Amino acid sequence: MTLHTEKGGISRSARRFLWKLSYLQRKCIFSVLSVGRFPTHIAFIMDGNRRYGKQRNLKGGAGHKAGYLALMLMVIYCCELGIKYITAYAFSIDNFKRGPEEVQYIMDLMLEKIELELSKEDSLFSRYGVRVHFSGNMELLSDPIKDAAKRLMVATANNSNILLTVCLAYTSMNEILHAIQETYQEKLAQIQLQESISEGRISMCNPEQGDHVLKLAEIEKHMYMAIAPDPDIIIRTSGENRLSNFLLWQSANSCLISFSQLWPGISCWHLVWAVLNFQRNHYYLEKKKKKQI
């Protein structure tokens, strides 16, 4: 069942009944899946909104609206599954290369949806206990969106059922670069402090001076995505088989799954399929790890 029903199509009570029916169906399927290990973190590359809109002759950027609804559905399904972290690739820094009208439409849509969530008392996020976090180079965004995003993060900060990270103005290379710059600045500050205390010469790069060598863990803690563990599954829709500068650092051991379906058409079945594949790969990985111990 999709939320993208036409207005006046079926009655509200009928919709509620169908939703409850589909919920029970999902509960059965998810309990079967629970025999195996569930992923902790699923990431989505939400590709295909515009193509979806064109296929259905929707006006303007309505495909992106459908994409937003699909994301909300996925949040609900993941909550029901017990997934703790979701990450969605909403807008890449590379997407600024697109036509200004499309970029503006997406920005306006995001602002509208964030304000809508903030204005509702019984919003979807509060009902499902969703904490929202925005990852990316927020300085590239306009002030209204930056401000709205901050307010949504504060408003949902106490929700603890699931963390939804929305990657906005994000690329992995930019994230890594930012982490390196932050780490370097932190190290410099440490060195300057130490030098002012003891007047010895400390090299930041001398491997014998263990404390001042740049370490992997230090870079990782400055990543935008340090808020969540590495994704277990990365799902990409619309049939493309590439990461497109998304979570390059964090995807080292992620199960990569591509669906030919366009993003707004994604359903619970795709999620089930992805979890099954994760469980199959995970079982094999655990076997390998045990052999090596």
Next chain:
Amino acid sequence: MLSLRLAIPTVNTLSPPKPKPKSGLVQTASNQTEIFPSRVSVPKRYGYKLQAATTDVANEEISVAGEFSEEEEELPEGLNKELMPKHVAVIMDGNGRWARQRGLPTSAGHEAGVRSLRELVELCCRWGIQVLTVFAFSYENWIRPKVEVDFLLSLFERTLKSELDTTSRGGIRISVIGDSSKLPASLQELIHDVEETTKDNSRLQLIVAVSYSGKYDVVQACRSIAEKAKHGNIQLEDINESLIEQELETNCTEFPYPDLLIRTSGELRVSNFLLWQLAYTELVFVQQLWPDFGKDEFVEALTSYQQRQRRYGGRHS
């Protein structure tokens, strides 16, 4: 990536589906997949490989004699010369499983893997691919049993020695990336000699990743940048993506970013290989185990690659 087409009406805006693969199952966007595809694919070159492997195990030699053809060959039907990738990366997975399926020791699987690699290098030379990067040994592989690790490193050493003349004559430049400090001293020296000897070759650059980790590649780039900053050569504001790219170990090539990554054995992961460099790489996951990956499978992967639309975040229209 594993592909699934459900019974939901969508118009296929991708290129038309390609002919059904002859052997095994190539998981690409335009293919249907089985619900639970079998892990065990029946390779058509089973008999030949088994015979060759047992012979080599008995003789303890790597029989990879032969020359690389000097001329560029015409591409197989269906491949477009203009759309050939400049840089292909391969994760050579499945040697151990291949050996187990045949009741052979793991070492036989790795030796069969070397033959597959040689065949792939030859194809890349003939078809004008400029860089081939192979993931021979990951930093995480050090935790494998010592016997296997020692065998792999000695296999690498023997192969380098036996192939040096052939690759030199074939115009192949060999570069090795990874943390070489953990390798035996003899191997480190050999790597240095091989790189020096072949550095002027230009037909194909073969980059072998040994004791390599994508994350540590970025960390060592970061340390190099910090070293330069310490000597005042650069300021904090100068640190950008291009500087990081220049400091990564793939700076040994003109084309550090692979256009195509192939992983064999059906695993759907990149396993810490070239993380930064894979930003826009097209990924192809094939079911065949590495020793069974040959010309046909490579053609299928290239065909899939050539059908893809690469937009780099922008739009075509």
